[in-house]
Amino acid sequence: MKIVTMKIGNREFDTANKTYIMGILNVTPDSFSDGGKYDSPDKALFRAEQMIREGADMIDIGGESTRPGYTPLCAEEEIARVVPVIEAVKREFDIPVSLDTSKASVAQAGILAGADMINDIWGLKKDAEMAKVIAGADVACCLMHNRTEPVYGDFFGDVIADLEQSLELACEAGINGDKIMIDPGIGFAKSYEQNVEMIASLDKLHSFGLPILLATSRKSVIGLTLDLPKEERLEGTLATSVIGVMKGCSFLRVHDVKENVRAVKMALAIRNMNLQR
DSSP states (O other): OOOOEEEETTEEEETTTOOEEEEEEEOOSOOTTTTTSSOSHHHHHHHHHHHHHHTOSEEEEESSOOSTTOOOOOHHHHHHHHHHHHHHHHHHOOSOEEEEOSOHHHHHHHHHHTOOEEEETTTTOSOTTHHHHHHHHTOEEEEEOOOSSOOOSSHHHHHHHHHHHHHHHHHHHTOOGGGEEEEOOTTSSOOHHHHHHHHHTGGGGGGGOSOBEEOOTTOHHHHHHHTOOGGGOHHHHHHHHHHHHHTTOSEEEESOHHHHHHHHHHHHHHHHHHHHO
């Protein structure tokens, strides 16, 4: 069964015909691109308002960096970072909020604070309680492909198998299929060539019948291709966003909201015209 509508918070997303923008709000001191910029509730709230004005459809809040070589946080510290920001954003704005975490206790605290979705970069495999927390709260989730070692036999076949394992965990816990989107995990446990291959093969993920989230914003695959630092990767990000739209991705997780909103609008006009022919 193909999921064509996904409810996140109080909003219905037409995942079959549109591509939505998820704005990144990292409340961390050490994220690879914007660490330290929004690490207080006031700064975070200002940034959330800015992204909403620019057209963000959802805000993804993260309290722990996942860049290469990051320092893991204890759950208590992560909760202290994200909960005040979730509460402030939900209090001030009528927009769905996603919480980027792989810890069940952080997810539970975030949901109680108002989070509408859990974005788990380990696809329910890091914390055995995560699937139960999501199912019990009946919130949406994004399950990303990841693995501890970037060793593959058949790269794409192994990615599919890994995602199937995450979906089995979701099913066993009682998470409804219409609450799930998947993320191919660009930049996680993949070589440069594998990241490029995954972006080129996004349409193959439609075999799951689930909405796809693409998160390439400012990542190393763009930096390596263009030989540019993270501050100069906007154009490369926009190119991958357009490819994501043309290959049917329903959500794009980005830092630069305004520019991606415009690129998506143009790409959707072209894609939808082709579909009408």
